[in-house]
Amino acid sequence: AGDxxxxxxxxxxxxxxxxxxxxFRKAVELARVAFPAEVVKLEEAWGxxxxxxxxxxxxxxxxxxxxxxxxxxxxxEAAIAARQWKKAVHILELQEDASAEKFYVKIAQHYAxxxxxxxxxxxxxxxEVSALYVSRAQELEKDGxxxxxxxxVHNKDWANAQRVAESxxxxxxxxxxxxxxKFCFEQKDFQKAEAFLLRAQRPELxxxxxxxxxxxxxxxxxxKEYLPxxxxxxxxxxxxxxxxxxxR
Numbered sequence: 630a631g632d633x634x635x636x637x638x639x640x641x642x643x644x645x646x647x648x649x650x651x652x653f654r655k656a657v658e659l660a661r662v663a664f665p666a667e668v669v670k671l672e673e674a675w676g677x678x679x680x681x682x683x684x685x686x687x688x689x690x691x692x693x694x695x696x697x698x699x700x701x702x703x704x705x706e707a708a709i710a711a712r713q714w715k716k717a718v719h720i721l722e723l724q725e726d727a728s729a730e731k732f733y734v735k736i737a738q739h740y741a742x743x744x745x746x747x748x749x750x751x752x753x754x755x756x757e758v759s760a761l762y763v764s765r766a767q768e769l770e771k772d773g774x775x776x777x778x779x780x781x782v783h784n785k786d787w788a789n790a791q792r793v794a795e796s797x798x799x800x801x802x803x804x805x806x807x808x809x810x811k812f813c814f815e816q817k818d819f820q821k822a823e824a825f826l827l828r829a830q831r832p833e834l835x836x837x838x839x840x841x842x843x844x845x846x847x848x849x850x851x852x853k854e855y856l857p858x859x860x861x862x863x864x865x866x867x868x869x870x871x872x873x874x875x876x877r
Contacts, residue, residue, distance in 0.1 A: 643659060644656055644659055644660060644663075644667070647659065648671070648674065651678055653671060653674065653675035653678060656671050656675075657671050657672065657675065669694075669695050670695075672691045672692070672694040672695040672700075673691070673692065673695040673700050673703075675688075675691045676688040676689075676691035676692040676695065676700070676703060676704075676707070677703075679691065680703075680707060680710075685707045685708075685710040685711035686707075686711040686713060688703075688704075688707040689704050689707045689708050689711065689713065689716065689720075690704075692704035692707060693720070701720060701723075701724055701729070702729060702732075704720050705717050705720050705721055705724075705729060705732050706732075708720060709732065709735055709736070714736055714739055714740070714748075717732065717736055718736060718748075718751070718752065721733065721736075722837060723866075733752040733753070734752075736752045737749045737750075737752035737753050737757065740752070747803055747804055747807070750804055750807045750808060750811070751807075751834065753811075754811075803829045803830070803831070806825045806826070806828050806829035806831075807825070807826065807829050807831060807834065809822075809825045810822040810823075810825035810826045810829070810831075810834070810835075810838070811838075813825065814838045814842070819839075819842070819844070819847070822835075822838065823835050823847075823851070826838075827855075832851050832852075832854075832855035832856055833856060833859075835848075835851045835855075836848045836851050836852050836856065836859075836863065839851065840866075845867050845870075848863065848867075849863060849864070849867070
């Protein structure tokens with residue numbers, strides 16, 4: 630029916646029937662020509678339709694295209710439901726709305742459950758990182774060595790936690806350094822935090838933390854030196870953020 634109405638140049642009715650029949654591709658193509666202001670709403674409706682059809686992975690990009698805050702949250706939910714964890718983190722890192730923070734818990738729990746602690750730490754607060762290290766130490770406890778590590782981590786004795794990690798579990802050294810960095814950032818000791826992240830070979834986290842602290846010049850500096858391929862993208866993001874602030 631939608632095709633017939635479009636041929637008859639009754640675009641409004643054609644759009645309605647395309648949507649009713651789930652033919653959102655045709656609806657969006659028609660709207661781009663006849664009703665450009667409706668495209669964003671249609672992208673969201675398309676995403677909602679795909680979620681109803683359990684096509685979570687396909688829904689993500691349509692929510693992103695819609696662009697609204699509520700649609701970004703839907704995109705994160707769809708990515709998590711599709712088990713596209715890295716994509717969920719990527720979308721989250723672009724959000725400025727605090728309501729998105731709740732999703733970090735789910736993502737951190739997933740990465741912790743598969744023992745990918747390095748990615749889990751990226752999604753945690755300093756307190757949660759400490760709790761993870763305690764749990765990690767308990768899991769790896771052997772011959773009493775990790776009882777010692779647990780005590781150090783619990784007391785935020787990072788130097789000794791790192792010493793134990795280097796001696797008995799070298800793979801966790803990066804996690805300890807990232808934990809130290811998160812703690813230092815929360816204490817506003819930015820130079821020390823940056824040093825820990827560079828030692829952990831995680832410059833992208835330094836860029837993120839500087840962005841979160843609205844310290845764009847430092848984010849640019851790190852990006853230029855360690856992640857030059859991402860510099861133009863970061864500059865564009867900075868311009869978007871400053872233009873939004875200027876429009877308020």
